[in-house]
Amino acid sequence: MRRNLYSRPLFALKLAVLVAIGIVMAFPFVWMALSALKTKQELLDFSVFFPKDAQWGNYAEVLLRSPIPRYIANSVFVAAVTVAYQMFSGALLVYAVVFMEFRFRRVIFAVVLGCYMVPGAATYIPSYILLSKMGLLDSYTGLIVSNLVSIFGVFLLRQAFMQVPPELYDAARMDGAGHWKTLWRVIFPLTRPMFISFALIAFITCYNNYMWPSLITNSPELSLVSQGLRHFFIEGGAYGTNWAVVMAASTLVTAPLLIMSLLIQKRFIAGIGADTGVKG
Amino acid sequence: MSAIELRGVTKRYGENPPVIEDMDLTIADGGFTVLLGPSGCGKSTILRIIAGLEPHDGGSVRIGGRDMDGMAPGERGVAMVFQNYALYPAMTVRENMEFGLKNMKVPKAEREARIAECARIVDLEPFLDRKPKSLSGGQRQRVALARAIVKKSGVFLMDEPLSNLDAKLRAQIRADLIELHRKLGITFLYVTHDQVEAMSMGTEIVLLEGGAVRQKAAPTELYDAPANLFAARFIGSPPMNIIETDSKLRRDTGVDAPYIGFRPERAWIMRGDGTPPPGAVSFRGVLAARELLGDRTVYKIKTDAGDIYATESSASARSGGAGETEPGGAALRSGRPVEVTVAAGRGDLHFFDGAENAIPPAQVSVEVISVPAGICS
Numbered sequence: 001m002r003r004n005l006y007s008r009p010l011f012a013l014k015l016a017v018l019v020a021i022g023i024v025m026a027f028p029f030v031w032m033a034l035s036a037l038k039t040k041q042e043l044l045d046f047s048v049f050f051p052k053d054a055q056w057g058n059y060a061e062v063l064l065r066s067p068i069p070r071y072i073a074n075s076v077f078v079a080a081v082t083v084a085y086q087m088f089s090g091a092l093l094v095y096a097v098v099f100m101e102f103r104f105r106r107v108i109f110a111v112v113l114g115c116y117m118v119p120g121a122a123t124y125i126p127s128y129i130l131l132s133k134m135g136l137l138d139s140y141t142g143l144i145v146s147n148l149v150s151i152f153g154v155f156l157l158r159q160a161f162m163q164v165p166p167e168l169y170d171a172a173r174m175d176g177a178g179h180w181k182t183l184w185r186v187i188f189p190l191t192r193p194m195f196i197s198f199a200l201i202a203f204i205t206c207y208n209n210y211m212w213p214s215l216i217t218n219s220p221e222l223s224l225v226s227q228g229l230r231h232f233f234i235e236g237g238a239y240g241t242n243w244a245v246v247m248a249a250s251t252l253v254t255a256p257l258l259i260m261s262l263l264i265q266k267r268f269i270a271g272i273g274a275d276t277g278v279k280g
Numbered sequence: 281m282s283a284i285e286l287r288g289v290t291k292r293y294g295e296n297p298p299v300i301e302d303m304d305l306t307i308a309d310g311g312f313t314v315l316l317g318p319s320g321c322g323k324s325t326i327l328r329i330i331a332g333l334e335p336h337d338g339g340s341v342r343i344g345g346r347d348m349d350g351m352a353p354g355e356r357g358v359a360m361v362f363q364n365y366a367l368y369p370a371m372t373v374r375e376n377m378e379f380g381l382k383n384m385k386v387p388k389a390e391r392e393a394r395i396a397e398c399a400r401i402v403d404l405e406p407f408l409d410r411k412p413k414s415l416s417g418g419q420r421q422r423v424a425l426a427r428a429i430v431k432k433s434g435v436f437l438m439d440e441p442l443s444n445l446d447a448k449l450r451a452q453i454r455a456d457l458i459e460l461h462r463k464l465g466i467t468f469l470y471v472t473h474d475q476v477e478a479m480s481m482g483t484e485i486v487l488l489e490g491g492a493v494r495q496k497a498a499p500t501e502l503y504d505a506p507a508n509l510f511a512a513r514f515i516g517s518p519p520m521n522i523i524e525t526d527s528k529l530r531r532d533t534g535v536d537a538p539y540i541g542f543r544p545e546r547a548w549i550m551r552g553d554g555t556p557p558p559g560a561v562s563f564r565g566v567l568a569a570r571e572l573l574g575d576r577t578v579y580k581i582k583t584d585a586g587d588i589y590a591t592e593s594s595a596s597a598r599s600g601g602a603g604e605t606e607p608g609g610a611a612l613r614s615g616r617p618v619e620v621t622v623a624a625g626r627g628d629l630h631f632f633d634g635a636e637n638a639i640p641p642a643q644v645s646v647e648v649i650s651v652p653a654g655i656c657s
Contacts, residue, residue: 167366170333175380175427176354185379189370 029254036248043243058248068249070221071228076256078140078213078224079206082147083199090153090198095183098161099169109158116151124215131216138218146216147206153198160194161187196267204257225253282357282434282467283309284330288339291325291491299325300491302339307486309344312461312468314478317488318514323471326488327437330469331360344434354383358435359428363443365420367412373399373423374408377430384431398430401463402456418449429464438470442477454480475515479503487511509539509636518544518578518589520630523563537631537644542624547590549579550621562623563588581622588622 035043036058038051062068096102097109127146128137136142164187172182188195210226217223223231233246284307292298300322307313315323328334330341332353341348348356359380368376374395381391399405402422412420421441428436442450458481461468472478478485479499487495487502487510495507506512512520520541540561548560565583574594581588631639 165364165366167362167364168368170331170353171360171362171366171368172379173333173353174331174358174360175431176352176383177379178383181383186368186370189368 032247033251036244036251038244038247040242040244043247055244058244059252061245062249062252066232066245066249067220067223068225068228068232068252071223071225072253072256074222074228075207075224078143079203081140082144082206083202085144085148086150086153086202087195087199089149090157091183091188091195093149093154094157094161095179095187098158098164099166099182099187100179112151112154116155120212124212127212128215137216138222140222142216143213146212150198150202153202156194156198157191160191164190193267196264200260200264203260207257229253282344283307284435284467284469285342286326286330286339287342289326289329289336289341290338291322291329291334291336298337298491300329300336303491303493305486305493305496307467307469308484309467310465312458312470312481312483314482314485315469315471315488316475316478316482316485316514317473317494319473321488322491323473323488324439325491327360327439327469327471330435331358331437332356354380356435357433358437359431359433360437361424361428361439361441363440365412365424365444367420367423367427369412372409372411373404373415373426376412376423377427380427380431394430394432398426401429401460402426417445418453421445421449421453425460429460433466435467435469436464438468440472441470442472443474450477457481475517479515487514505638506630507638509541509632512541512630512632512638516543516545518591520544521547521588522632523585523588537639538634539632539636541630541632542628544578544589544591545576545593546624546628547588548623549581549590549592550623551618560623560625561629562621564619564621567618567620579620581620583622590622 034050037054037056038048039055042048042051093112097105131137131142131146134142136145168186168190169182172186177185207224208226209224210230213224214227217227220228220231229246229249232249233241284305286303286305289300289303289305290298291300303326305326315326317323325334329336330343330348332348332351343356343358368379371379377395377398378391381394386394395408396405399408402425404419404422404426407415407419407423412423415423421444424441442453445453454477457468457470461481470477470481479502482499485495485497485499485502486493489510495502495511497505497507502511502515506515506520509522512522520543522539522541524539525537542561563581563583563585565581565588567579568582568587569580571578571580576591576593579590579592581590627641629641631641631644633639
């Protein structure tokens with residue numbers, strides 16, 4: 001029956017459009033990964049798409065003789081700690097704002113969301129001064145502390161928490177559960193897909209972050225991937241850059257994100273609302 | 281010992297007029313009390329105030345003699361069943377029941393014993409390790425009951441727990457609840473807008489309107505002796521016939537009450553101008569509609585005093601009892617006006633004063649009231 005509803009030409013057209021978009025999205029990555037296997041000459045020759053002899057040495061060079069693995073580890077560490085805390089702080093704030101009744105609840109939430117309107121760049125200078133006064137410049141502590149709360153996350157989690165029927169919160173209270181238990185045993189399992197979505201988005205943002213980390217960290221060994229990559233390809237000067245090795249480095253840098261996306265792809269798509277436990 | 285006492289309880293939302301004002305209410309220990317009323321009468325709010333889910337603005341709530349002021353819902357020794365069940369979807373049936381016990385720090389061995397016992401009571405043993413989403417509506421309802429029973433609280437609060445079930449299941453669970461109440465012997469407080477649920481299950485009904493108690497009585501008393509017009513009109517299906525007496529009617533009959541009422545099931549209905557039994561009041565009118573309900577038939581009769589409903593049980597219609605001549609549907613369907621006389625015995629009459637409160641029948645003098653059929657055909 002479905003076949004009849006979706007007539008074949010329409011289906012073919014849809015498929016063609018999706019494939020075309022897919023190619024456009026994937027092409028740069030494929031080109032980058034392939035370029036990493038080319039020689040310097042092949043890479044600059046547009047007529048060559050596939051390398052004649054795969055230069056695996058480029059990858060070996062990056063992995064064994066460059067600081068890139070260190071940068072990747074730095075970024076993964078900073079992003080993981082930051083995202084974990086952002087989820088935690090977001091959950092606490094949103095729980096209070098959505099479920100608890102207290103004065104100025106709406107005002108508090110409005111102020112928090114209002115901060116979202118402030119462009120990130122406008123906060124660089126005050127944040128920098130603040131961190132410098134706290135003696136946290138050029139440290140991961142400074143980098144992490146300045147990102148402990150994600151307003152985007154607060155907004156996202158609020159949408160999820162508002163889908164949770166208030167009766168569940170009431171039922172947990174009747175069952176004598178405290179706020180902590182209610183949040184993690186009752187509300188969290190229902191909103192987990194949104195936490196996962198948020199974690200993925202926030203991790204990518206953190207991992208890719210360039211401007212702010214490069215402002216507050218100076219030491220090369222503290223560099224995150226974006227900074228590190230930049231260090232890496234300006235090292236040899238404008239004409240000495242070995243582009244094939246740069247491509248290998250760039251490919252490796254995206255690997256953690258690709259792996260993570262593949263692993264949680266399914267959960268990312270699963271939305272809230274499949275079953276909320278109440279009938280209505 | 282779990283009587284519930286409300287003293288001067290007031291509840292308002294924001295700056296609006298209070299939804300409940302200065303309410304005094306005592307709910308008997310061990311009874312099956314039903315808070316009954318139309319939507320918006322404040323019945324659910326009262327339940328939530330007793331549960332501690334909703335703070336009140338004035339007055340005091342005592343459960344089993346203890347003042348509940350400042351006590352969290354989990355500390356009050358009350359259990360609650362929600363209208364939409366509110367089962368924890370991520371937990372199995374067993375975990376749903378265990379969650380409250382764990383919070384109450386009940387030891388593991390006892391938790392397991394209680395869960396096993398409750399699962400047996402509500403017939404859920406095969407489903408203990410299932411998640412709520414794999415259960416049917418009726419089963420979920422039973423999990424919600426079990427989750428409340430397992431806590432062994434002295435008070436059991438229920439907020440329209442049957443409204444999401446189909447009619448057949450509803451009737452079955454009504455019977456189950458009566459049995460459960462007898463078995464547990466604890467205080468049941470049940471909120472509903474459905475008079476059938478209230479009449480069939482309650483040992484006492486608190487009838488509410490606009491945040492105030494209109495009558496608090498046993499179901500039979502509420503039915504037999506409504507304290508005011510609201511109670512008379514709310515209970516019964518169809519509700520009581522209320523006739524506003526005008527000055528002519530009062531002069532003709534000598535009734536000195538502004539309103540008289542009688543239940544449709546106590547009315548006689550006779551073809552034409554049949555002679556009503558001695559002492560009865562009668563109204564002549566035209567048959568307007570006839571509803572066959574299986575066990576009984578409801579007639580709507582247009583009279584000068586307004587529309588009057590009369591029901592007749594099928595048994596008496598067949599045996600030619602009270603109905604004498606069954607005003608058959610054939611005549612009605614033919615479109616010819618069917619003239620009938622409706623009558624009610626003196627003992628079946630209710631009287632209400634200008635403030636809509638009931639007057640004891642002994643204080644009202646009545647002669648035979650007879651309103652002739654008139655222009656309404």
